[in-house]
Amino acid sequence: MQQRAINVVLTGVTGTALAGMLVAGVAAASDDSAPEKQFLAQQAVASQEHQTPADHPQKSVDKATAGSGSKAESETGSKSDAQREKKDSKVLLSGRTTASYFWDDGSGVNGDTGAPAGGKPMQKGLFASPSWPLHTKVKVSYDGRSVTGFVGDRGPGKPSHRGVMLDLDTYTFRYLLDGGKPKSKYNAGTGEGHLKNVKWEVLSWGKGAGEKGKPQPFGS
Template identity: 35%
Template sequence: MHKRTRQAITLTVAGVLLATGTTATAHAAAGTPIRRPAPDQILPSSPPSLAQPPAESSAAQSPTPAGSAAPEASPAVEPTPEPTPELPSGTATATSFWDGATASGKPMRYQTIASPYWPLGTKVKITYRGESAIGFVEDFGPAEWAVAQHDIPAIVDLSEKMMADLTGVRSNTVHVRFEVLKWGTGRVYRRSGTGYDLAMGRS
């Protein structure tokens, strides 16, 4: 009777001590040896949180240092320029004129020439029987009817001073050799008509 009561008390005490975390004392009270868990059975005291966000990639975590330069981009390839069209030249009829004002706004001068097809500012070389002069398109003319009435279209008007220098006569109509040396950037009077192809070097 006393033995069973003692065993019941011992078990009760062991249970209370086990619940309060004093496992070693409970085992001692029960008279049983203490068994320690194997090292591979020990659990960590605080398991990692399952809500922890996944680690970012190493590329995102290592930004480029402020002192280091970003890789240089390849230099842009410049487009190949188109070849400059051949400047026109040929034989045409030249007439002469003299006006107080010109379409360009510049005063009439020795080097002033006129054309219905070449833009203002175009530089032209005129040759007559081995004599040459350089002029600039600063006016528009001759008129369409004047261009068409000659055997070779009259696509250029020379200042009377230039005509006199080349032919000896201020007011004259002659066949000349023309060479466009440089295109101007000004206005153009007409883009079609008698002699247009000749002026552009197409015939």
């Protein structure tokens, strides 16, 4: 009987010890998992903060859209420039004539008759026409060379009745002839006094006195 009582006591003690160990193990397991859970949570936050642009498709689309907009604006600007250039270079009227040269700055040299009728000083690119409106923009071409100028004076006089419908400044005349420069403002420096078959193109009509259309002889 005494032995049985001892066994019962030992069994109770052992059960209590085992229960205590189990509780301690559970507690330990709970305590060990806490840092792991905390670490995983921190890792998730860090991952969220360090996502690459590829993880944000909306931002990537926005950048692509912005780039497309800039490209579209650039193409639109280029197209507008091209249209403007085409409009500015539109030829209103063209033909061919024999051209002479002059330099009339009002100094009285070589019998010039005074300052140009258009009100602008004598200069390279200033032409004389017997009939076109003053300040008309004209492009002249000869032998592969071209100069764009304007009608700033009247002339030639009598030669216009013989088919010479343009007077070019000395610099333009010499350049069209051979690409060179005149000997002086009043002398082209060559034996040529006329250039036959010069092509002219009216790019815009001036607002000064004169008549639009095919050139007419002086005074007609």
